[in-house]
Amino acid sequence: MxxxxxxxxxxxxxxxxxxxxxxxxxxxxxxxxxxxxxxxxxxxxxxxxxxxxxxxxxxxxxxxxxxxxxxxxxxxxxxxxxxxxxxxxxxxxxxDRAINGVTIVRVLKGGAVDVSGGPDMDIVRSALREDATPLKATKDTV
Structure with missing residues (x-):
């Protein structure tokens, strides 16, 4: 080739x-x-x-x-x-999904529909935890 x-x-x-x-x-x-x-x-x-x-x-x-x-x-x-x-x-x-959330639609027994959603704070905390680790170490040493 x-x-x-x-x-x-x-x-x-x-x-x-x-x-x-x-x-x-x-x-x-x-x-x-x-x-x-x-x-x-x-x-x-x-x-x-x-x-x-x-x-x-x-x-x-x-x-x-x-x-x-x-x-x-x-x-x-x-x-x-x-x-x-x-x-x-x-x-x-x-x-974006963490802050704005994702809509979840569930069809329950008897045909009832449950719609839920909202921010996923676990993802936000996880992302912030990774970014905050160096800040926390700096804070503790000051």
Whole structure:
């Protein structure tokens, strides 16, 4: 397979643009430039290597092997940017659900309907606990 020095067309012009990792042998079900670009996009959306590899039909271990190949520096940099963006995005979704809540509709026996919802304070406390730990340590030492 020829090695292209051009960015993956799917991500060209974005902060996730990268030069695809050269293939050692051509395989239709392997890490083609399009599969690599789709993986980076999935990583940006999901913030999880396992879920992103599953989304593109590849294995987690093969993704890490691809990242470690010679000529993968551009791909690895895009991976790092994408996972950071994905984790930030997933955190914002969790906080939105925590603060604004999720409506739950239950159909009870006899056809009665129960609608409940509201903020999920457990998620808020969990997020704040992680951020507040360094502050608490600083407060105790002052």
């Amino acid at each position: 020829e090695h292209s020095t051009l960015p993956a067309p799917l991500l060209a012009g974005t902060c996730l643009a990268f030069t695809p990792v050269p293939g050692q042998r051509h395989r239709a079900d392997g890490w083609t430039p399009d599969t690599q670009a789709n993986f980076i996009r999935a990583l940006e959306a999901m913030g999880s290597v396992g879920r992103a590899t599953k989304a593109v039909g590849m294995g987690r271990r093969s993704a890490y092997r691809l990242r470690d190949r010679p000529g993968a520096a551009s791909f690895a940099a895009a991976w790092d940017r994408a996972i950071s963006m994905g984790r930030t995005y997933q955190f914002s979704i969790a906080m």
